Amino acid sequence: VKHLLILLSVVFIQQPHDLVVVAGQPVTLPCSITGYHGMVLWVKDGLALGVNRDMSGYPRYDVIGDHSKGEYHLLIQRTELTDDGSFECQAIQAATRSRPARLTVLVPPDDPVIIGAPVVSLRAGNSLNLTCHANNAKPAASIIWIRNGEVLNGAAYTKTLLRDGRRESTVSTLHISASNIENGQQITCRASNKAAPNGKEATVTIDIQHFPLVNLSVEPQPVLEGNLVKFHCAAKANPPVTHYRWAKGGSMITDATGDTYEVLVDHSFFTEPVSCEVTNALGNTNISRNVDVYFGPRLAAEPQSLQVDRGSDAVFSCAWIGNPSLTIVWMKRGHGVVLSNENTLTLKAVRQEDAGKYVCRAVVPRVGVGEKEVTLTVNGPPTISSTQTQQALYGEKGQIKCFIRSTPPPDRIAWSWKETVLESGTSGRYTVETVSTEDGVISTLTMSNIVPADFQTIYNCTAWNSFGSDTEIIRLKEQGKNQVTLHPNQPHCNRFRLQPQAICLFGPAVTAQRRDGIIGKSIRRYAINNSLECTKNLVLFVCFHR
16 A cells, blocks of 8 residues: 555656757756655666666766755766667656656767868869768768858768767768869868758868969069159969060050069059069969058048938048058047047037037158048037126117027027017017028017116027027126125124115015114015115115116
C-alpha cells in the first residue's frame, strides 16, 4: 500500500524535451518531480549516468536545482558530439521515468580551404577550376561561391560521411571559363550549416601573369604650383609593350607618346589624375597618379543660404580643396565659437536666435585662406524686443514703440489697452503706424496730449504670423518725475511736506494721515498741500507736478 501511495503521488512537474545545441555551448535538461524523495537516475541512450547528484564519471555533467523541491536538472557544460543522444530522468523507487528527450549536437564546419589559395595563377586564355573543402560538420556544410558580392552558380557538390557516423565533409568545385576571368579578381568560398549560419569564408585571388604590369612615378613630390614635374611609366609585359597613351582627368594628352611626360603643374593636377595606359598584344593596363601640388584653398562646393522652420535642423555643406591638408572652420559671424571643423555644419532644432550669418573658412597652413558666408533664416513666431518702460512728457504728444523681428513677416500687429484694440490708423487721441526696416518691423503708438491716466495704463503690443504670436507689455513713465521714499521714525518722514498743487501717487496699500486728523483710506492719488505722516514701514511717494 505504501509503495502504491508513492507511485500515485509522484508527478513530473518538468520533463526533459528535445533540444538542439552547438558544440561547445552549455545546455540544461530539466527534471522536476513532486512528492518524491527517493533516488533519481539520469539515463543516456539506455546507460545510467549517475544517481541523484553523483556524476563523478562525467566531469562535464552536473545535476543542479533544489533537491528539497525535487529538482534534478542535468547541466552539460561545453557540449561535445559524444553528448548527442536520448536522455531520460527516472524516479527509481517510484518506477517512473520521464519521456525521452533527444539532444542534438551541431558541429560547425572547419575553416574552408581553397586548393592553391591565397593566389591562383594561370595564363591568359585558360579556364579555371577552383576546389573548396569544408570538413567535419554536422550537419554537412553548404558551400556557395561569391564574386563581387554575387553568387556564382554551376558548382559541383559532394559530401562524405565520416567514420563517427555523424560528421560529414563537403567538397565543391567551381569551373570558370577564360572569358569570365579578370586579373586580380577575388573569389570567395563560403561554408555554412545550422551551427554556423553566418558561414566561414576563404578567399582566393586570381593572378593572370602576362598582362602589362605598370608602375607610374612622379618626380618631384611634393611640388609647388607652377613647377616642372616628370611622369615616368615603367612597364613589364609579355608579350612586349606596343603602345603608351597618356591622359589627364580623362582627356587625352596628344603630345606625349613614350614612357615619359613632362609638364608645368597647376592645382588641377591635384584633383585630375594623370594616367598611363600600357598596351600589349593581349590587352592593356591603365594606371593613374595625382600630383602632390601645394596650392591655397579653392571652393569645390559652394554653401547655400537656408530658410528653415524653428525646431528643424539646418545643414550647411561647404567643400574646399587645398594642399597640404586644409582645416575647415564654421563660425557664426560676430561670435568666436568654432561650431564645426567638418565640411558639414549641422544645427539641431534651430531656435530663432540661431538666425544670422555663418562663415565657412578654409586654411591651408603657410599657403592661403579662403572663406564663404551664408545666411540662416529661421521661420518662427514673432519676437518682440522693446523697452518695457518708455517715457513721455505730461501734456505733450507721446509715443511708445514696439520692435518686432519675424520670419515670415507678421500678418498682424495690434496695440491694446483697457478696452481698446487698434491695429492701424487713428482712434481718438491714439494713432498706430507701422514701418518695415531691414532688421524688422517697428510699430508706433502715438498719443496726443498726454494725461496722468496714460502713466497708469498697461499697453500690450502683440504680433502674429503663421507660426504663432508674441506679446510685450509696455508702460509709460513721465520724463523728469520725482520719486521719494520715506521711512518711519526718521525726521523727514514724520513731517514730509509736499509742494503745493502736487498730485501724489501712492502704492496700492498706502494709508496717509493729514495733520488735521482726517484719516485717509488706501488710495493711489491724493492732491494735498499739507504735511503727511507715514503709517507703514515703507511708503513710496511719486509726485507729478501739474
